[in-house]
Amino acid sequence: MIEWILAEWMQIVGFATGAACVFLAARRNVWTYPLGIANNVVFLAVFLPAGLYAAAALQLVYLALGVHGWWRWTRGVEHDRHYIARTPRGAILWLVVVGVAGAALLTWVLSTFTDSQVAVADAATTSASLVAQYMLNRKWLENWFVWIGVDIAFVALSVVTGLWVVAALYALFIALCVFGWRSWRRVGSDAAADAAAPGAVDARA
Template structure:
């Protein structure tokens, strides 16, 4: 057991920081961002040797989005811990288009310049994660549905590439995301949220 833990310690650290990050996000706690950045660094080291190049690149993109979210949660309307919004209807086509475009670009990069054997799955989960993270930064309730779908896909992808600890982590994420949706939904019901169509224009 000790030998296994020493061999898999990076995955275990990623497990712990990832779980704490998601738990803090469910509580709308801004500390989810610095913990998330630490998690990104750990996962970058884990994913590269496994050939999950898009997932590794995802960690770098997460750092950028982490800064964006940190700023939104400290300086934007999202700084109010009781603030929850619905995804504006007009934002949905853009989110879908961004996800599909990023998936296509990543598939091309992975098939053209790497030896990835799971290019489409790697690219699609990466793109979905980017969309979900942006929605989380804006405190849009539906972010949790996107995260649940992405995490289920990551469970299968991690198993396929032999990252069993990471697979267990993403399985845990699914449960935490369900908890997050319920927690945010309770806040919405207790304080009220403007209908999506009535929400002000979407800034970056």
């Protein structure tokens, strides 16, 4: 057991920080961002040796998105813990376009310049993860559906590449995402009901 822990300690640390990060996001706690940045550093060290180059590069992009989300959750309208929004209809098309274009571009890069054996799956999960993270930063409720799809794919991808601890982590993420969606939906429904109540005053005014 000790030998296994010593051999897999980075995956274990990634497991712990990743699970805590998603749980805090589900609870709408801004500390999800500094913890998420720490998680990115750990996974960068895990994915590179496994040949998951797009997933590794994703961690660097997450650092930038983490700063963006941290700023929005402390300075933007998302600062209000009770603020939950639905994804604007006008944003859905460009989110899909960005996701598909990103996956296509990453597939070409991985197939052309690396020895990745899982280029399409790696690229697709990477691109979808970026879309989901941006939606999370904006506190758009539907971000949880995107994350669930990504996590299911990552479970399969991690199993194929032998990252069993990471696979278990993403399986846990699925459950946490369901919890997050239910929690955010409840808060959003309560806020909408309060706003619609006669004589209600907007607390953000």
